[in-house]
Amino acid sequence: MIPPEKDRLLRFFHAAVKAVDPARLVASALRVDGDTVVLDAAGIRAAVPLSSLRKIHLVGAGKAGRAMGEAALAALGERVAGGVIAVPRGAEGPSGPVRFAAAGHPVPDIYSLAAAREILSLLERAGKGDLAVALVSGGGSAMLSAPAAGITVEEKAETFRLLLRAGADIASFNAVRKHLSEVKGGLLARAARPATVWALLLSDVPGDDPSVIASGPFSPDPTTYADAIGVLERYGIFYAVPSAVRRRLADGAAGNLPETPKPDDPAFLGMTSALVGTNRTAMDAAALRMAREQDAGSTAIVLLPGFLRGEARECAHSFCGRLRKAAEALSPGDAVALIAGGETTVNVRGGGKGGRNQEFALAAAVELAGEGAMAVLTAGTDGIDGPTDAAGAYADGTTAARAAALGLDPVAHLENNDAYPFFEALGDLVVTGTTGTNVADLAIGWARKD
Structure with a gap:
């Protein structure tokens, strides 16, 4: 049987995806x-x-x-x-x-x-x-x-693999893409x-x-071309990308190619x-569904557009802190829901399997360990999270304890960027299949003060 908190967050997420059909x-x-x-x-x-x-x-x-x-x-x-x-x-x-x-x-x-x-x-x-x-x-x-003249498909693809592995955000990706x-x-x-x-x-x-x-x-x-060079330097991969890519960007920055x-x-x-x-369209739909819910009692709804950015585990830490602080301000019996939108990144250090939403949820599981009525669901509106068949994952205050009973260490899985098998074992992956839409990610947090 699905816990009521998980069922509730899934309903909110599905309402959001439906709104951006x-x-x-x-x-x-x-x-x-x-x-x-x-x-x-x-x-x-x-x-x-x-x-x-x-x-x-x-x-x-x-x-x-x-x-x-x-x-x-x-x-x-x-x-x-x-x-x-x-x-x-x-x-x-x-x-x-x-x-x-x-x-x-x-x-x-x-x-x-x-x-x-x-x-x-x-x-x-x-x-x-x-x-x-x-x-x-x-x-x-x-x-x-x-690819622009002088760049092969393979050279361009290798550049993007390096950006992806370095955890580059979408704006950084695009600055490079446009100039190749x-x-x-x-x-x-x-x-x-x-x-x-x-x-x-x-x-x-x-x-x-x-x-x-x-x-x-x-x-x-x-x-500009100079901006593209700056991206590669910022992520420490300028000298790792193919020489043809470096040469084109340098020629463009020198004014030898049209902008x-x-x-x-x-x-x-x-x-x-x-x-x-937009992502806000989905956030608003989730909030509207929350406002219509009858079983959650009095619920304050807080929207955090653009909150999901930067390293996934660090963003999860901030999100859980916001959720905890909001819960502390509640009157007994009341609840609060946070809806955040955007897209985080993952600086891959380990050899595990997962995606940015699963990584966020795993970091949230560590943050919420032992907490009472608190839960987080984070997922991609496209139904795809990294190279997996999951859209994201769900975590609450019981996740770490349930994992320990199965011999799983959430911190070890997090360090290995290995969220998928962790949540798969717990039955807490969010699997929607490809949704046919894409307005980035949502993280939905819920807490009640007993």
């Missing part, structure tokens, strides 16, 4: 209204008369690509002339005039290259009077990967000109900056970008 979000943002195609989302509105359009193309990439693409097809119908959208393996295949192409993630592969080149070619052929609807979600950075690419950092917007481009964005990044989502293929790039397009570039004259869903 990409098909529903795109369907509410994109429609044909009489003789007009309309984009209307998050205060952004654009409209184009059908009579003025030659062709409509669908392009894009990301973990939510299939659901977003099918919803756009349903909204626009036979008016879509064709398109290519890069999606995770298992979601590929044709749908009407659109091809959903499998591509690598989290490390780009030759299929990421093929998808990027195909989309680039389609956009370069688009002309005045065409509308390109770009559907972009988290994961698109890896799924659209066309033919398509990122606004370069697809440049390729599409003079066509009209509408970018519908499902954000998985802190702050929801369009230039960071999937490395901003349709957005101005505020970063990515900035906000005043003519490439963005025909661009409209709209956020259709």
Whole structure:
């Protein structure tokens, strides 16, 4: 039988994921209204008369690509002339005039290259009077990967493996990616000109900056070659990356290569970008579900947008401290819930199996050991946490004791970055399967004062 605290947190998490269903979000943002195609989302509105359009193309990439693409097809119908959208393996295949192409993630592969080149070619052929609807979600950075001249697929992939192992955050990843690419950092917007481009964005990044989502293929790039070099130096891998990568970044920083397009570039004259869903969308849905719960009694709800950042175990320590402090201020019988959003990192030191959410939950288990009515669930909204089949994990004040009864040491597992087998043995992995969406991670904490 599932403990009531775990069941409660699972309900909250599932409500959050449901709220960022990409098909529903795109369907509410994109429609044909009489003789007009309309984009209307998050205060952004654009409209184009059908009579003025030659062709409509669908392009894009990301973990939510299939659901977003099918919803756009349903909204626009036979008016879509064709398109290519890069999606995770298992979601590929044709749908009407659109091809959903499998591509690598989290490390780009030759299929990421093929998808990027195909989309680039389609956009370069688009002309005045065409509308390109770009559907972009988290994961698109890896799924659209066309290395810049002088860089091989293998060299680019090795660079990203080193960044991943070093625990680089998404903004750091993207600063490097944009300057080793033919398509990122606004370069697809440049390729599409003079066509009209509408970018519908499902954000998985802190702050929801369009230039960071999937490395901003349709957005101005505020970063430079010098910034990319700074990232590699900060993580201590500048001399570990392939020499061709170092050479390209140095040439760019010296002014020998053109920079990515900035906000005043003519490439963005025909661009409209709209956020259709964000991490905050999911947080608000979890909070609404909490507010409607009847069995939890009086519950204070605290939202912590962007709280999940930095090293996972350190963030878990801070989160549990906030939860404990909030619980101490309660009246007897009352409860408090914390909902945090964002994305942590893990500096891999051991050889174990897990992901950033499982690592966070394992660190929380150590923090909460012996505590009373306190529990934490942390999981990725995409249903994927590291190279595992779990989205995350659940921990409470009994986790450490239950583990000890099985001969498991949470501290030892944490030091070996080995959270998956720990929680698997306890039955406390959160396994949802691939959700088809991606707005980063949620950590939900709950405590009651007896």
